Amino acid sequence: MNIHEYQAKEIFKKYNVPTPNGYIAFSEEEAVQNAQKLGGNIWVVKAQIHAGGRGLGGGVKLARSLAEVRTLASEILGMTLVTHQTGSAGKLVHKVYIEEGVDIADELYLGIALDRAKEMPVIIASREGGMEIEKVAHTSPDKIIKIAIDPFIGFQPYHGRELAFGLGLAKEEMSSFIQFASNLYKAYIEKDAELIEINPLVKTKSGNFVALDGKIGFDDNALFRHPEIEAMRDLTEENLAEREASQHGLSYVKLDGNVGCMVNGAGLAMGTMDTINHLGGTPANFLDVGGSANAQTVATGFKIILKDHNVKSIFVNIFGGIVRCDRIANGILEATKLVNVDVPVIVRLDGTNAVEAAEILKNANIKNIIIATDLNDGAKKAVAAANGDIL
Amino acid sequence: MSILINKDTKVIVQGFTGKEGSFHAEQCLAYGTKIVGGVTPGKGGTTHLEKPVFDTVSSAVKATGATVSMVFVPPAFVADAVMEAADAGIELSVIITEGAPIRDMQLAKAYATKKGMKTIGPNCPGIITAGECKIGIMPGAIFKKGNIGLISKSGTLTYESANQVCQEGFGISTAVGIGGDPIIGLSYIDLLALFEADAETEAIVMIGEIGGDLEIQAASYIKTHITKPIIAFIAGQSAPEGKRMGHAGAIISGSAGTATEKMAALAAVGVHVVQTPAQIGTKVAEVLKK
Numbered sequence: 001m002n003i004h005e006y007q008a009k010e011i012f013k014k015y016n017v018p019t020p021n022g023y024i025a026f027s028e029e030e031a032v033q034n035a036q037k038l039g040g041n042i043w044v045v046k047a048q049i050h051a052g053g054r055g056l057g058g059g060v061k062l063a064r065s066l067a068e069v070r071t072l073a074s075e076i077l078g079m080t081l082v083t084h085q086t087g088s089a090g091k092l093v094h095k096v097y098i099e100e101g102v103d104i105a106d107e108l109y110l111g112i113a114l115d116r117a118k119e120m121p122v123i124i125a126s127r128e129g130g131m132e133i134e135k136v137a138h139t140s141p142d143k144i145i146k147i148a149i150d151p152f153i154g155f156q157p158y159h160g161r162e163l164a165f166g167l168g169l170a171k172e173e174m175s176s177f178i179q180f181a182s183n184l185y186k187a188y189i190e191k192d193a194e195l196i197e198i199n200p201l202v203k204t205k206s207g208n209f210v211a212l213d214g215k216i217g218f219d220d221n222a223l224f225r226h227p228e229i230e231a232m233r234d235l236t237e238e239n240l241a242e243r244e245a246s247q248h249g250l251s252y253v254k255l256d257g258n259v260g261c262m263v264n265g266a267g268l269a270m271g272t273m274d275t276i277n278h279l280g281g282t283p284a285n286f287l288d289v290g291g292s293a294n295a296q297t298v299a300t301g302f303k304i305i306l307k308d309h310n311v312k313s314i315f316v317n318i319f320g321g322i323v324r325c326d327r328i329a330n331g332i333l334e335a336t337k338l339v340n341v342d343v344p345v346i347v348r349l350d351g352t353n354a355v356e357a358a359e360i361l362k363n364a365n366i367k368n369i370i371i372a373t374d375l376n377d378g379a380k381k382a383v384a385a386a387n388g389d390i391l
Numbered sequence: 392m393s394i395l396i397n398k399d400t401k402v403i404v405q406g407f408t409g410k411e412g413s414f415h416a417e418q419c420l421a422y423g424t425k426i427v428g429g430v431t432p433g434k435g436g437t438t439h440l441e442k443p444v445f446d447t448v449s450s451a452v453k454a455t456g457a458t459v460s461m462v463f464v465p466p467a468f469v470a471d472a473v474m475e476a477a478d479a480g481i482e483l484s485v486i487i488t489e490g491a492p493i494r495d496m497q498l499a500k501a502y503a504t505k506k507g508m509k510t511i512g513p514n515c516p517g518i519i520t521a522g523e524c525k526i527g528i529m530p531g532a533i534f535k536k537g538n539i540g541l542i543s544k545s546g547t548l549t550y551e552s553a554n555q556v557c558q559e560g561f562g563i564s565t566a567v568g569i570g571g572d573p574i575i576g577l578s579y580i581d582l583l584a585l586f587e588a589d590a591e592t593e594a595i596v597m598i599g600e601i602g603g604d605l606e607i608q609a610a611s612y613i614k615t616h617i618t619k620p621i622i623a624f625i626a627g628q629s630a631p632e633g634k635r636m637g638h639a640g641a642i643i644s645g646s647a648g649t650a651t652e653k654m655a656a657l658a659a660v661g662v663h664v665v666q667t668p669a670q671i672g673t674k675v676a677e678v679l680k681k
Contacts, residue, residue: 116573116603119497151497192494221466222492255631266571267545267600270626271668274650277629278667286630319547319554321530351550352530375551376669 001218003232004048006097008196008214015187017180019211022099024048031073032066034098041065042101045072049091050237052215053083059093062101069098094236102210107200108167109133110181112188114195115148121188122148123181125163129200155185173207180209191229192222241304248300249290257282258386260305260314260343262298264289264323272317275375281383284311289318294327299335306341315382316347317375325349325357333364344385346370348378393520394540394565394585394592395483395509396459400524403451403481404429405472406463406488408439415463415487415528416440422525427455448472448479461517461526462486469513470495477506485526486512486576496574503576510576516546516568527568537562539675540586542579543598544571545626548668552596552624555672561679564592571600579609587617594620594679596671597662601627602648610656621662622674625650628666 009019023034035043047059054060059081063069073096082090107129115122125145128136137144145166147159160178169177180201188196195217202212223230235243245252251266255273259281263269266288273283285305289297298316305311318328328349336345345368349357361371370391372378381391402419406412407429417440420426428443428451435446445451448460460476462469462484469491476484484503491513503510511518517527522536533550535557543549549568556563567582569575579597586592595617599606606625613621628650658664665674 114493114497114573116605117608119500119574121497150501151494152501189494192492194493219493221490222494224467225492253631263547265545265547267543267598267626268547268551268668270600270630271545271548271551271624273629274626275667275669283629319550321528321533321547321550350554352532374669376667379667379669 001220001223001233002050003216005214006048007232008216011187011191011216012211012214015183017183017211018208020099020102022097024095024097025073026095028070028073031096031098032070035066035069038100040100043069044099044101045069045076046097046099047076047081047093048095048097049081049093051083051085051091053085054081057081057083102202102212103205104202105205106203109199110201111197112185118148120148120150122146123163125167127167155182177209192219192226194219241307245304250297250301251288252304253286254308255283255285257284258310258312259382260284260311262287262289262301262314263317264319268319275379276383279379279383281386284308295331295334298331299338302335302339302341311343313344313346313382313385315378316345317378318349320349320351324353325351326353326360329357329360336366344368344370346372346378346382346385348372348375394589396518396520396524396526398523400459401425401427401455401457402459402461402526403427403455403457404461404463407431407444408434409463412463419525422531424524424526427457448475452479458482459526460484462488464488466490470499473499473510474502477503477508481508483509485517486510487517487528489514493573500574511567512570512576514572515570516549518567520565521563533557534566535562538564538591538593540564540592540595541566542582543568544600545598548598548626551668552598552671556675559672559676561675564589578605580612583609583612583617587619594675596675597621597623599625599653601630601650604648606653607656610660613662614660620678622671622678623657623662623664624668624671625653
């Protein structure tokens with residue numbers, strides 16, 4: 001689960017990771033009030049969406065007067081912000097963060113992520129703040145410092161020294177930077193974060209380290225023990241259909257093609273999409289109905305897939321293991337009674353009792369249900385049906 | 392021969408009396424797996440599925456001589472269960488549970504390694520040695536005995552490929568679902584080494600997917616250590632790029648974890664890489680009949 005910059009900074013504050021002062025605003029009026037509350041004579045108006053690259057996309061602007069805060073807030077609120085992470089459709093901005101200006105002397109990068117190979121968190125730091133870390137990693141990998149932290153010992157002072165010396169910090173800056181990194185690591189562990197990025201982490205002209213930006217992604221599996229994080233969920237950032245699917249225990253991702261897919265298991269679901277692509281078709285979605293495909297999950301799956309009007313055919317590809325295929329076949333028949341399915345449905349059931357299942361579907365004699373013998377046959381038929389071929 | 396488990400392997404079930412644990416333990420018993428008991432704290436001294444129930448793993452191990460545990464406890468308790476098994480001298484823990492927090496698994500895996508206990512999973516279908524022993528939730532009937540070793544991140548793709556392999560007239564020696572979580576137990580390299588050393592296994596089917604770089608690591612291991620033919624499929628060539636906020640996870644390994652990248656790395660070391668999962672069975676036949 002992802003959160004906004006302003007929410008990430010709330011968490012930073014609780015862990016004594018310094019951030020500029022700021023307040024969230026939902027209207028230009030509120031934006032001006034926030035700026036007044038902050039005082040000073042320079043503010044930053046920042047669009048709050050779940051994507052990076054906001055500055056380049058025109059979603060982060062400097063204001064030098066309250067009038068300018070008002071103008072910029074009204075421009076940014078309600079704009080559709082397109083960045084390299086939003087896709088071409090962009091994201092609608094519902095709120096802006098009003099932050100005090102900071103005197104920047106230097107910009108660094110600091111992040112914490114899971115190193116899958118080492119199976120422990122790794123702190124990543126670079127002097128090239130403000131740049132995309134992927135680009136830095138590509139062009140000058142020697143400028144990136146990576147320190148893995150064994151969770152059994154946690155963040156130790158020597159980890160901090162490795163970072164500080166690696167970044168070439170001045171002697172008098174070391175202890176405050178080490179404290180910064182140590183506090184951030186504590187937040188990462190205690191909140192079950194998957195990824196934290198501060199880009200840029202700035203050194204102010206008065207020599208303090210401040211998180212000018214903040215991104216946190218959390219481990220969904222650990223949300224059960226973090227109701228305070230769950231409460232930060234912003235539903236407007238989530239795709240409606242994907243959300244509805246997850247409420248029913250299905251995993252759905254909308255794509256741009258016209259062959260709807262309903263599959264059990266994430267790997268087979270991806271494999272089904274790959275097969276459709278390979279045969280010249282385009283999948284309309286990824287949909288994993290999970291381990292227990294029954295009438296209810298199949299019916300919900302049909303409903304969600306059919307909300308996408310690009311869908312011209314549906315490929316139901318189920319490998320029945322513990323759940324027997326004859327039961328799934330009956331589930332599919334029942335589901336077609338619950339939902340009006342008006343496109344060809346190609347059904348491939350394999351595994352336990354597959355023969356009986358094919359018999360059940362055949363005897364039901366439903367016009368738009370077409371039986372496939374295996375994965376390839378099913379994908380072929382689904383692609384043909386989506387192209388308007390009569391099967 | 393086979394790898395890791397066979398007809399003599401003694402297994403206990405952690406989370407034995409729960410709904411999932413009960414159902415699948417019964418299926419495993421029906422397959423012939425030597426389940427010698429189970430652990431459910433507070434129910435020690437009772438009997439379930441005609442097997443003894445223990446309060447702790449150590450008492451279960453002492454009484455039964457079990458060497459493998461199959462874990463069905465809920466996600467919040469997985470790490471605890473795995474560490475308890477490691478402490479009790481279990482040699483292999485097969486973790487079926489889906490949804491264990493990553494932080495917990497870091498600790499559990501590290502502790503298991505320290506204690507010399509192997510783990511499989513979490514979030515996986517388990518392991519099966521065809522015709523001998525099934526420790527997991529896979530449909531046993533599709534795994535006919537034979538000479539193909541199978542390693543897969545995905546559950547249903549394990550079934551799909553085992554089914555195709557068997558329909559081509561071949562069979563499975565041992566199949567292992569390693570799970571697709573960020574922190575997993577035995578991985579490609581460990582299992583490739585075991586299959587290479589297993590006299591019964593003639594060829595290996597390897598199923599991977601997008602994310603991480605385990606398949607890339609496996610490729611460099613294959614180059615220098617594996618002589619048996621490998622047939623591989625990587626799921627997710629057509630998957631859109633994840634809705635990740637940043638790519639800090641990927642820069643650690645210097646790889647983006649795409650299917651294309653993994654397929655190229657495997658093909659470069661002589662692995663027979665197929666484009667779709669529908670081609671696995673025929674490719675196995677083609678490679679072995681050469």
